[in-house]
Amino acid sequence: QVQLVESGGGLVQPGGSLRLSCAASGSIFSIKTMGWYRQAPGKQRELVALIINGGSTNYADSVKGRFTISRDNAKSTLQMNSLKPEDTAVYYCYLDNFYRTFWGQGTQVTVSS
Secondary structure (H helix, E strand, O other): OEEEEEEOOEEEOOOOOEEEEEEEEEOOOOOOEEEEEEEOOOOOOEEEEEEEOOOOEEEOOOOOOOEEEEEEOOEEEEEEOOOOHHHOEEEEEEEEOOOOEEEOOOEEEEEOO
16 A cells, blocks of 8 residues: 655745645555646646656646646655645645555645735
8 A cells, every 4th residue: 555645735825835745655666657636626626747757747737837846756745836826725646656546635725815
């Protein structure tokens, strides 16, 4: 089994920054991709960013230029800058190890004045 533990969510004013971290442990074997999804109230879960083994990254159009994903071994970080109220959501970390996808428990990000 693989466990993912997220940290770093919270309340921030518009224009502010937050850093989310996701630490994976357990029988990981090999990592294909790690990334982040988010789900706002009443909306479907959407991909925010992912990083592929080898370092390539993909971002949702809505966060390009503001969010940066990185990975160090089994830890993923999402640096979020210039946050907007529409970024408010529960953010979920995931890990794909070629066999299945594992999810974190989610961390709340609220952008409000």
